[in-house]
Amino acid sequence: MIRIDGVSHRIGHAPILHDISTQLPQGRLTALIGPNGAGKSTLLRLIGRLEPLQQGRITVAGHDIATTPTDRLATVMAILGQQTAIASRLRLAELVAFGRWPHHKGRPGPADRAKVAQALEAFALAPLAHRFLDEVSGGQAQRAHIAMAVAQDTEWMLLDEPLNNLDMAHARGLMRRLRLMVDEGRSVGMVVHEINYAAAWADHVIAMKGGRVVAQGPADEVLTESLLSDLYDTPIHVGQHQGRPLVLHHC
């Protein structure tokens, strides 16, 4: 479980998060939703210690992120931030292999290599394994970064808008993969913009707005017409499709 207690955050003088206390349940796929500027990414980045924690306390599977050494945390959670234009010239296979680095610290064994091969296969990257990162498309690079996080093979996986740049088939493939991992006992937290991916795949939803948590709970309890219309300040209809909520926004 990820516990967040009394977390506030500001960037410069602008308050981003106001005294947030919430939990991401163990063994579930949790989606963070909300309008732009709600603080979802900031919260995820704070959990993943990509930003220094200013106030409050966060524990990941019992590890206080403020006091646990960062290399120890890397064996408990993998975090994938939003990709910026970093022009590193690694082959995709080498990038994914670095996902094992927290475990072997430079001396990969056969088990590490097997996990890397598995991750490359899972994201259809095997044919591209020897291409350079700066010579593949944005979506392919994104998949390679996700594969690296998967190869890290941690109890928790945190993803900041992982569906960016992915086409429909690969987006669905990723969600199916994450679902499978969760069913095998792992836990996933992700920021999702396209709300129907949350509706179709998430167990638990945390809805944020203006730096506060406005609702949290099982997906079908949170994704209701009134709540979503308030959340996004726009009229939204929610239907049903195959027993899951389906959010309709083209009306």
Add this chain to the structure above:
Amino acid sequence: MRPLPALGLSVLALMLGSLTVGAAHIDLRAVFSDSQAMLVLLESRLPRTVAVALTGAALSVAGVLIQALVRNRFVGPDTSGTAEGAALGLLTITILWPASPLWLRMIAASVAAMATTALFLAVIRRLPVREVMLVPIAGLVLSGVLGSIVTFIGWQTDLMQYVGTWLMSGEFSGVISGRYELLWVAAIAAALAWFSADRFAILGLGDQVATGLGLSTATVMRLGLAVVSVVTAMVVTTVGMIPFVGLVVPNLVARIMGDNLRASLPVVALVGAALVLACDLAGRLVIRPYEIPAGLVLGILGALLFLWLLHRRPAHG
């Protein structure tokens, strides 16, 4: 493809060539019978050859590291304020304590180089990430400002001669046995970097990925800063700054091999050694028995190579 053995052989061949060229006419096959030839070989030719190879290798590795630290391919240890910092340190210790021992000068040069390179890192941290070209421009401006401070102080204290040997294009004609050994320190520092090659490669992927993989980015940055500064300070102290090696060689190797530094750093070192050896040799041959500085040859060749690299670069790079 195994580039290492082929490159190793080329470096050896160039070193042999370097041993046979010089103003004194000696027969290398007769060194064991001719004591004069032995003297020239051991006191002048060999030290010079080793100095050239070490300089090229160490500066190229330093180039890879500074490029990983700033995540920009258009900088080198000669355009990030490092060389000027080393000169500033040397100048300061020369003024404050003219009779200071060598080790103290070494430390002063390294520490000052570290300080100015850290300043460069602090400056570029505030630049927008997407403006790729601002980083090298900031480096050039900082180098220029520091260089003029050094020149001003050198002028005021009548030490321009020293300043010239440090910052003007470097050359190896003054290298004799006993006056180049600091370069081994540079080479050892560069070799130590290889043991952290993975860490530098991960650092090059950005702060987010590095932190996510549990890397203490600050520690790796400090290590890189130390290696770059020590290498540059030793080179500046011994032979003066050699331009372009630290910029061109990392780019050349990354184009072909990518940024998996554990595999590519040895190649970078050998290519750097070969390039500077070739330039030094060319400088000694074109107007024999006189020479032009290796730094000058590199200035011309390096600029051409870099222009070629810029144009061959994929559009989105």
